[in-house]
Amino acid sequence: IAAGEVVERPASVVKELVENCIDAGAKKIDISIENGGITSIRISDDGAGMSREDLTRCILPHATSKICSAKDLESISSLGFRGEALASIAAVSTMHITSCNGEDSYKLSAKFGTITDIAPCGRARGTTCEVLGLFENTPARLKFLKKPKQEQAEITSAVISLIFSRPDISFTYSADGESIFNSGGDLYEAIYAVYGKEIADQLIYHERETDGFVIKGYLGKPGFSKHNRNYQTAIINGRVVANSTISIAASQAYGGLLMKRCYPVYVIFIKMPESDIDVNVHPNKKEVRFKDVNRVFSAVYRFFESALTLEKTHLDLSAENEEK
Numbered sequence: 001i002a003a004g005e006v007v008e009r010p011a012s013v014v015k016e017l018v019e020n021c022i023d024a025g026a027k028k029i030d031i032s033i034e035n036g037g038i039t040s041i042r043i044s045d046d047g048a049g050m051s052r053e054d055l056t057r058c059i060l061p062h063a064t065s066k067i068c069s070a071k072d073l074e075s076i077s078s079l080g081f082r083g084e085a086l087a088s089i090a091a092v093s094t095m096h097i098t099s100c101n102g103e104d105s106y107k108l109s110a111k112f113g114t115i116t117d118i119a120p121c122g123r124a125r126g127t128t129c130e131v132l133g134l135f136e137n138t139p140a141r142l143k144f145l146k147k148p149k150q151e152q153a154e155i156t157s158a159v160i161s162l163i164f165s166r167p168d169i170s171f172t173y174s175a176d177g178e179s180i181f182n183s184g185g186d187l188y189e190a191i192y193a194v195y196g197k198e199i200a201d202q203l204i205y206h207e208r209e210t211d212g213f214v215i216k217g218y219l220g221k222p223g224f225s226k227h228n229r230n231y232q233t234a235i236i237n238g239r240v241v242a243n244s245t246i247s248i249a250a251s252q253a254y255g256g257l258l259m260k261r262c263y264p265v266y267v268i269f270i271k272m273p274e275s276d277i278d279v280n281v282h283p284n285k286k287e288v289r290f291k292d293v294n295r296v297f298s299a300v301y302r303f304f305e306s307a308l309t310l311e312k313t314h315l316d317l318s319a320e321n322e323e324k
C-alpha cells in the first residue's frame with residue numbers, strides 16, 4: 001500500500017487517528033484542527049495508551065497491535081488492522097504523540113517518519129496525536145489540496161460519520177479555535193447535535209431483524225428527503241461504509257414517496273456476520289464488498305419498507321381518530 005492511498009488529505013488523517021482512539025477503547029475524544037487540518041490536527045483520547053516501547057514502534061510501517069496472525073484477517077473487529085496509518089501520516093508531517101498507559105507517560109516526536117525525540121512527560125491515561133505541517137515534504141501533494149475551508153468541510157463530514165458510528169463516545173470538535181460539535185449520549189442526541197432540531201424532528205426510529213441481519217436506526221418520515229445523498233449514513237458492524245447497494249435499496253423502498261432527484265435521509269446500523277463482508281478491499285477501509293449483494297439489498301429494502309408502512313398506518317389511524 002502506498003502511503004498516499006491511506007492519507008490522501010487532512011480528512012483521512014482525522015479519520016485514521018480517531019479510529020485509533022476508538023480501537024483504544026476511548027470514552028472521550030477531542031478533535032481540533034487549524035487551517036483545514038493543513039497547519040495542525042490534534043486528537044486526544046482517554047483510551048488504553050501505549051507503553052514506551054509501543055510508542056517507538058507505532059509509527060513503523062506494518063506495526064499493529066490488532067492482529068496476531070493472518071487468520072485474524074478473516075474476522076476483523078477493530079477499525080484498524082494494517083498498521084499503515086501512523087506510518088503513512090508520520091512520513092509526511094511532523095508528529096508529536098503523547099501517551100500514558102496508566103503507568104508511564106512519554107512524548108514521542110518525529111519528523112517525516114524519523115524519530116527525533118522521546119522523553120518522559122506528564123499526562124492522564126490516553127493518547128494525544130498532533131500532526132503539524134501535513135505534506136510539507138511533498139509539495140506536489142500539498143498543491144493538490146483544496147482550499148482550507150473545503151478541506152475543513154471534508155473533515156467535518158468524516159467527523160460526523162465517526163460521531164454517528166459511536167454515539168456513546170463523547171466527542172468535541174473545533175476548528176480554528178471555534179467549537180463546532182459537542183456530542184455524547186445516544187444516537188438521537190448525536191443526530192440532534194450534528195444535524196440540528198429541524199432534521200431530527202423529521203426522523204422515525206425503526207428496528208428489524210431479518211435473515212441474519214439486525215438493522216436499526218433513524219430514517220426520514222415518508223414526506224421528508226434531501227436533494228443530495230449527504231444525509232445518508234450506514235454503519236456496518238461498527239464501520240461507516242460507502243456502499244451504493246444500501247442507498248439504492250433505501251430509495252427504492254421510499255419509491256413514490258420521493259420526489260424526483262430527492263434522496264432519503266437515514267442513519268442506520270446494520271449488524272451482519274463478519275464473514276459476509278470483506279473490508280480489506282480498499283486502503284481507506286471505507287468500501288466494502290458483500291458476499292451476497294442480493295441478501296443485503298433485500299434486508300435493507302425490507303427494513304425501510306416496514307418502517308414506512310408502520311408510519312403510514314400510524315398516520316392513517318391518527319387522521320381517522322381526528323375525523324371521529
Ligand code: ADP
Pocket residue numbers: 016020021023024045047048049050054058059063064065066079080081082083084085086087126127
Ligand atoms: P492499525 O490501527 O491498523 O493497527 P495504525 O498505524 O493506525 O495501525 O496504528 C499503529 C498502532 O499504534 C496501533 O495498532 C496501536 O497499537 C497504536 N496506537 C495508535 N493510536 C493509538 C491510540 N490513540 N491509543 C493507543 N494506541 C494507539
Ligand code: MG
Pocket residue numbers: 016019020079080081085086
Ligand atoms: Mg489505525
